[in-house]
Amino acid sequence: MKVGVVTFPGSLDDVDARRAVTIAGGEAVALWHGDHGLRDVDAVVLPGGFSYGDYLRCGAIARFAPVMTEVVEAAKSGMPVLGICNGFQILCESHLLPGALIRNDHRKFVCRDQPLRIESTSTAWTSRYDEGAVVTLVLKNGEGGYVADDATLDRLEGDGRVVARYLGGNPNGSLRDIAGISNERGNVVGLMPHPEHAVEDLCGPGTDGLPFFTSVLQALTAA
């Protein structure tokens, strides 16, 4: 199964994301922001970083990168897409996910091992977790405050589309402690913390992030 990872100018975690795919047992394919076409991949990861220098708004310019035409089309037809950190911001700017991410309420960059609760296991990216599982992933962002209007937040919670929530204190001002959400179909997931940094015992806070990548491989194999 081929999982594409898009590199934008300013992406930082594309290589880690590709390593995570490989460690999970998949074939990682590098995708370039300036190309049209997805090179026959079965799923796409939009990695963390600072695409286009975060100019204008985080993710606002990346959203219109050539490759995003195909990513948005594929996402709408059911292809699994995971946006991590900057990738989450790009998915919100693309309107594939509702809401937006704004500057942390305390105005400082956060970099820490962050406990989370996995609240939805019915997405393409979280099926290998136990519902309610408490995991620790790296969180590192300056603009990770998730905001949406109350009606949208109620709908996300009511439909079970809150994928992960922060535990042990809110690190960035995200409304209702939301760390990640999915679209209605569950194929598109946006997540502020970084599962690709938690796939090996050698570095990072453990291997709690690996199931994001094994989940999608399982979903693709089953499909």
Add this chain to the structure above:
Amino acid sequence: MARVVVDVMLKPEILDPQGKAVHGALSRLGFDGVVDVRQGKRFELELELEGDVTEERLAEVRKAAETLLSNPVIEDYTVRVEQQ
């Protein structure tokens, strides 16, 4: 040539940590009496055209403002022609 100005501001209900930081700095510098600060963005678009800016051109600018210059989920914008 004509200049069209697009002002983008965070919606009133969205927290503006940058504005808060600026507000704090103003207070420290002794600029008292400032109750709140909100920070926005100003875009100056130079349009190539002959004569006045038509409603059609303004509609294009508004579309650009909605599509790229602002994120309607969290921001409002205004468009105006700057007289030169």
